[in-house]
Amino acid sequence: MGRYLLGRIALLVPMMLGVSLVIFLMLRLGRGDPALDWLRLSQIPPTDVAIAEARAYLGLDRPLFVQYLSWLWDALHLDFGKSYVTRRDVFEEFVYYLPATLQLGGIAFVLTLGLSIPLGIWAAKFRDKLPDQIVRFVAFLGVSLPNFWLGFLLVLVFSIWLGWLPPFGTGGMAHVVMPAVAIAFMSTAINARLLRASMLEAMGQRHVLYARLRGLGEASVTRRHVLRNALLPIVTAAGMHLGELIGGTLVIENIFAWPGVGRLAVSAIYNRDYPVLQCFTLLMTFIFVLCNLGIDVLYAWLDPRIRIASGDEVRP
Amino acid sequence: MNDNCNEAILPLETTVHAAGKRNWTMTLALSILAVLALAIIAAPVLAPFDPDAVDIASRLLPPSQNHLLGTDHLGRDVLSRLIHGARVSLGAVALISLLVLVLGVAIGGLSGFIGGKVDQITMRICDVFLTFPTFVLAMFMVGVLGTGMTNVVIAIVLSHWAWYARIVRSLTLSMASRDFVLAARVAGAGEFRIFGEHVLPGVIAQILVLTTLDIGHMMLHVSGLSFLGLGISPPTAEWGVMINDAREFVWTQPTLIAWPGLAIFLTVMAFNRVGDALRDRLDPVLAAEVC
Amino acid sequence: MAELHIDGLRLETLRAGRITPLVSGIDLRLRQGCVTALVGSSGSGKSLSCLALQGLTPPGVRCTAGRVALIDGDTRRVPARGQDIATVMQNPRSAFNPVMTMRAHAQETYRGSHSHFEDELRRFATEVGLDVPRDLDLYPFQMSGGMLQRMMIALALMSGARFLIADEPTTDLDLIVQARILDLLVEEVRLRSLGVLFVTHDMGVVARVADEVAVMEHGHIVERGTVERIFHAPAHPATQALINAHLSLYPEHILT
Numbered sequence: 001m002g003r004y005l006l007g008r009i010a011l012l013v014p015m016m017l018g019v020s021l022v023i024f025l026m027l028r029l030g031r032g033d034p035a036l037d038w039l040r041l042s043q044i045p046p047t048d049v050a051i052a053e054a055r056a057y058l059g060l061d062r063p064l065f066v067q068y069l070s071w072l073w074d075a076l077h078l079d080f081g082k083s084y085v086t087r088r089d090v091f092e093e094f095v096y097y098l099p100a101t102l103q104l105g106g107i108a109f110v111l112t113l114g115l116s117i118p119l120g121i122w123a124a125k126f127r128d129k130l131p132d133q134i135v136r137f138v139a140f141l142g143v144s145l146p147n148f149w150l151g152f153l154l155v156l157v158f159s160i161w162l163g164w165l166p167p168f169g170t171g172g173m174a175h176v177v178m179p180a181v182a183i184a185f186m187s188t189a190i191n192a193r194l195l196r197a198s199m200l201e202a203m204g205q206r207h208v209l210y211a212r213l214r215g216l217g218e219a220s221v222t223r224r225h226v227l228r229n230a231l232l233p234i235v236t237a238a239g240m241h242l243g244e245l246i247g248g249t250l251v252i253e254n255i256f257a258w259p260g261v262g263r264l265a266v267s268a269i270y271n272r273d274y275p276v277l278q279c280f281t282l283l284m285t286f287i288f289v290l291c292n293l294g295i296d297v298l299y300a301w302l303d304p305r306i307r308i309a310s311g312d313e314v315r316p
Numbered sequence: 317m318n319d320n321c322n323e324a325i326l327p328l329e330t331t332v333h334a335a336g337k338r339n340w341t342m343t344l345a346l347s348i349l350a351v352l353a354l355a356i357i358a359a360p361v362l363a364p365f366d367p368d369a370v371d372i373a374s375r376l377l378p379p380s381q382n383h384l385l386g387t388d389h390l391g392r393d394v395l396s397r398l399i400h401g402a403r404v405s406l407g408a409v410a411l412i413s414l415l416v417l418v419l420g421v422a423i424g425g426l427s428g429f430i431g432g433k434v435d436q437i438t439m440r441i442c443d444v445f446l447t448f449p450t451f452v453l454a455m456f457m458v459g460v461l462g463t464g465m466t467n468v469v470i471a472i473v474l475s476h477w478a479w480y481a482r483i484v485r486s487l488t489l490s491m492a493s494r495d496f497v498l499a500a501r502v503a504g505a506g507e508f509r510i511f512g513e514h515v516l517p518g519v520i521a522q523i524l525v526l527t528t529l530d531i532g533h534m535m536l537h538v539s540g541l542s543f544l545g546l547g548i549s550p551p552t553a554e555w556g557v558m559i560n561d562a563r564e565f566v567w568t569q570p571t572l573i574a575w576p577g578l579a580i581f582l583t584v585m586a587f588n589r590v591g592d593a594l595r596d597r598l599d600p601v602l603a604a605e606v607c
Numbered sequence: 608m609a610e611l612h613i614d615g616l617r618l619e620t621l622r623a624g625r626i627t628p629l630v631s632g633i634d635l636r637l638r639q640g641c642v643t644a645l646v647g648s649s650g651s652g653k654s655l656s657c658l659a660l661q662g663l664t665p666p667g668v669r670c671t672a673g674r675v676a677l678i679d680g681d682t683r684r685v686p687a688r689g690q691d692i693a694t695v696m697q698n699p700r701s702a703f704n705p706v707m708t709m710r711a712h713a714q715e716t717y718r719g720s721h722s723h724f725e726d727e728l729r730r731f732a733t734e735v736g737l738d739v740p741r742d743l744d745l746y747p748f749q750m751s752g753g754m755l756q757r758m759m760i761a762l763a764l765m766s767g768a769r770f771l772i773a774d775e776p777t778t779d780l781d782l783i784v785q786a787r788i789l790d791l792l793v794e795e796v797r798l799r800s801l802g803v804l805f806v807t808h809d810m811g812v813v814a815r816v817a818d819e820v821a822v823m824e825h826g827h828i829v830e831r832g833t834v835e836r837i838f839h840a841p842a843h844p845a846t847q848a849l850i851n852a853h854l855s856l857y858p859e860h861i862l863t
Contacts, residue, residue: 018444023456030460140341144585146536148543149559149577156570210702212663214716214762215689224715225704232706247451251540255563266544269459281448281456288449303706304746 004300004307008293019285020075023278024068035060037272038084080279085267090275094261094283100170101260102287105249107176108183112241116188117234120195121227127200135192142189147248151182151255168257179256183248187241194237195230202230235299239292246288345589348582355402363396367553376569385575388558389565390551394575397553401576404554405542406583408469409535413527415473416534420480425519427481428488429511439485445478454537458546465548468541472534483526487519525598529591532584539580555580609679611637611686611770611802613660616673618652618826629668630656630826639769640800642793644813644834646849647823653806656823657772661688677770686770689716693763697775699755703747709758710743713765731761735791753784760791770802777812789816810853814838822846 031037035054039046044054055061059070074080080090123135158178159167165174202208203226211225250262257263261280268276300307355362364384371391379386385394427438445453457471491497497514505513541547542556550557558576565572616633619626630652637643645653658664660675677686686692696702703712713728732739735757747755756776763771773792777785793816796803805816813820813834821831822845830843841847 014440015444015447018440019447022444022448026457026460030457140588141585144532144581144588146539146559146577146580146584148540149573149580152559152563152566152573152577156566156573160567160570206696206698206701207704209658209663210694210696211704211715213658213661213688213694213696214766215687216716220715224707229704229706243449243451246449247537247540250451250455251544254544265455265459266546269455269463269546272459272462274459277456277459281452284452285448288452289447305705305748308746308749 001300001307005297008296012289012293016286016289017072020072020282021068023281024071027274027278028064028067031272031274033060034058034274037274042084075279075282081275083268083276084273085271085276090279093264093276094279097259097261097264098283100258101249101253101262104176104179104183104253104258104260105245108180108187108245108249109242111180111184112187112191112245113238115184116191117195117231119188119192121199123192123196124199124203124230132196135196139189139193142185143193145185147182147186148251148255150185151179151252154178154182155255168255170258175256179252179258182255183245183252186248187244191234191237191241195234198230198233199226202226205229232299232303235295235302239295242288242291242295246284341589342593345586348586349590352402352406352583352586355399356406359400359403363393363399365393365396367392367397367400368551369393370551376565376572378569378571386569386571388561388572392553394558394572397558398555398575398579401553401555401558402579404465404548404552405535405539405556405580408465408538409531411469412472412476412534412538413531415469416476416480417523417527419473419477420484421516421520421523423477424481424484425488425511425516428485429492429507429515435485439482442478442481445475446482448475450475451537451540454541455544455546458541463546463549465542465554468538468547471541472537476534480523480526484519484523487522488515491515491518522598525591525594528587528594531587531591535580535584535587608639608800609677609769609802610639611635611692612674612676612678613637614674614676616656616659616675617671618655618659618664618668619671620668628826630659631672632827633660633673634828635660635804635821637770637802637804639802640796641818642796642803642805642816643819643821644817645804645806645821645823646808646810646813647845648808648849651823652826653823654774657694657774657804657806661686661692661694661772663688689766689768690718691768692770692772693766693768695756695759695763695771695773695776698752698779699759699776700747700752702759703755705747708744708746709750712758713743713762716762716766718766727765728761731765732758734764734795735761736787737761751784752780753788756780756784756788757791760788760795764795764799769800770804771796772804772806774806775808778807778809792816808849810838810849811857822849 027034033051033055035051035058036046038058039050039054044050059067062070078091080094082088083090083093086093119135123132126132154165155167155178158165165178167178169175205225208221208225211221216224249260250265252258253260253262254266261284264276265280267273268280369392371387374383374387374391375389377383377387377391383393383395385398388394388397423438423442427435448456453475454468454471457474458467461467461470492515497510500510500514538547539554539556539559542554543560545557545560548554548557555576559573559580562569562573562576613633613635616630617628618630619628621627633652633656635643635645645656647653655665655668659668659670659673662675664670675686676683677691688694703709709732710728714724717724717727719727728743729739732743737743737754737757742750742754742758750758759776776792777788780788789812792803795801796816803816805812807813817834819831820834820837821828822837822843823829824843824845830837830841830846837846838850841850
């Protein structure tokens with residue numbers, strides 16, 4: 001297991017370097033002259049002198065590769081410069097808003113698993129009967145539902161018509177429910193379908209028959225031979241859901257006035273606040289990579305074929 | 317394996333029932349797509365009003381005989397805006413799908429076919445792009461390029477091409493090792509010809525299914541970015557923007573937010589349904605190749 | 608000595624809207640210490656019968672008639688899977704759960720006291736020829752077909768069942784391993800007086816291990832008898848076809 005983990009971490013480093021390079025290059029190539037933007041936001045008229053001074057100040061007269069390394073060095077020290085708009089330290093601002101996003105995303109993730117797993121099991125157990133049909137139909141709808149629209153529908157029903165839940169802001173459980181559901185709905189739908197298929201496949205496996213032949217009771221057969229094996233593909237799929245979950249959280253934050261990095265990023269895009277944008281993209285990607293690493297490790301722990309095949313344990 | 321008692325012999329009732337259910341959703345999906353096609357082609361004719369015609373006096377009207385779906389906060393007819401918006405939303409999605417397909421096939425296909433160092437480098441670059449969470453990358457691209465529909469299209473293409481390239485590459489690799497390709501080589505056919513005539517057609521057929529399945533997903537990303545205000549600029553009608561415009565009026569005129577969302581929902585659902593059907597046709601082949 | 612009586616087993620399925628019998632009128636008597644071979648070509652219903660007599664049918668297949676009884680002296684009861692009847696299957700690799708070790712498989716069906724488990728497991732595993740304790744912590748993908756088949760036999764022995772159903776246990780193994788597994792089975796039958804129903808389509812295996820033979824064709828038992836009588840004087844055409852096919856490959860067996 002240790003070797004597998006080390007291997008995965010080793011892969012992480014070049015990937016993140018590549019990511020940082022893409023971010024740096026895209027910004028330089030896509031935006032032309034950052035000096036102009038800086039001057040604009042500083043409300044200094046872009047005279048030739050001002051531009052030259054700005055370029056020198058921002059270090060834009062150095063070769064591109066040196067600029068990249070310098071930027072990378074700063075980034076590794078968590079120094080992303082100052083926001084063009086607020087003049088505050090970019091990293092500090094990001095870290096200030098991050099917990100809210102992580103909280104919302106985390107709850108949505110837990111909700112996804114907590115709902116989709118029982119639903120998938122339920123649908124598989126009552127295959128082709130009413131529970132299965134309900135789950136499949138809802139899943140079919142859920143896959144197509146825009147999460148931001150769902151967010152508003154929830155507000156419409158639960159805040160405006162019923163008045164049960166607050167429509168925006170943070171606070172307690174009541175504030176988290178609607179945004180988390182809006183984010184989690186689609187992933188839950190996909191996951192429930194996946195688990196259903198996975199369980200049906202697991203049920204047809206020969207080792208299930210052999211377990212029955214050895215006299216194992218139905219409950220044990222389901223738990224140890226069907227469910228455990230059926231959950232493996234779900235773990236792999238969780239990685240894909242994670243990406244969608246992050247995207248969903250960023251959008252939903254805007255609807256429910258959730259004070260997270262999503263709103264920070266959107267205003268950075270509007271204001272062309274590039275330091276914030278860079279920090280946001282790099283760090284969100286890093287978080288995504290770490291989560292994926294966690295999922296891979298979990299999967300390796302669950303499936304001996306993965307961790308042993310990587311050369312960790314003795315082969316006969 | 318002889319006498320494998322786990323081969324399910326499904327009772328007859330199940331098969332018939334399943335077929336019946338699938339048919340009505342397929343009919344619904346195809347009707348929706350037909351209506352969309354009509355809306356796109358005949359928008360100026362079909363729409364009862366000019367989608368940009370502002371009429372403050374008639375703002376926020378509920379559905380009526382005159383305005384079938386009501387009016388928005390500037391008095392513009394919602395139905396007309398929906399119809400015209402179809403062109404923008406679907407046009408963007410169509411363009412994205414086409415570009416991603418072309419990029420994916422070109423880069424993934426050639427990389428897989430050529431192999432060697434080229435393949436390795438290309439796949440490393442692919443992997444880097446795949447490291448980003450897609451929506452974050454799309455937002456970043458929009459941030460870099462600026463807002464506007466063109467840039468949204470470019471941003472989504474740039475954030476999704478890597479996934480396609482990888483799949484096309486793996487399809488190409490398995491296609492290129494097939495016997496009929498080896499036979500063509502032995503017969504002395506040139507590499508480009510083998511690629512174009514033997515490898516590519518099979519790969520494209522399978523990737524088209526994946527593209528169709530993905531259209532719904534693209535649609536959601538496009539409207540998501542538009543909703544955030546990063547897409548088309550006003551006053552042009554587009555479904556995501558319409559939802560954004562309607563959000564302040566959720567309290568006063570809640571139905572306003574329902575229509576564009578419903579349009580997106582139905583469109584995505586229709587494409588997903590059609591994509592499912594296509595995939596089921598090619599299922600065993602696709603499942604084996606992609607995995 | 609206990610006996611396993613199977614009377615009038617009948618299985619049906621729905622095929623193209625019609626109720627189709629798959630297997631009918633299956634009568635078998637298994638005695639402890641005696642190996643009964645169940646032979647027939649593919650599709651004759653052998654494996655289906657083996658599952659059905661233990662109360663398991665695949666989806667869509669129904670058991671519409673038949674009684675199975677374990678007769679031990681004066682008592683008569685329905686045999687319990689895994690306790691009175693143990694099964695050894697064909698293609699052992701797919702019969703084991705890929706994410707569970709051999710030990711885990713043994714543990715989940717063990718009914719004895721917790722403190723005895725490890726000793727008993729090691730004893731049986733050594734008896735079937737596994738490398739103890741190393742092999743016990745392996746996963747199925749780390750083991751060969753022959754090793755897995757031995758483990759299956761160990762699990763069967765560990766259950767304490769007096770009857771064993773061996774459904775083509777050597778079909779997927781190479782010849783040398785096949786011979787060893789068969790030797791092991793014969794030895795265990797002798798040691799523990801097991802009553803065995805041995806399903807196979809290979810008459811060579813029948814000649815080697817069986818005491819009695821029942822021949823199946825199209826879901827019915829068409830002939831039964833001792834192994835000597837079946838080989839020397841096969842009466843039913845199906846039996847004759849099997850014998851002739853075997854003898855054409857191994858003409859030397861005519862002399863024995």
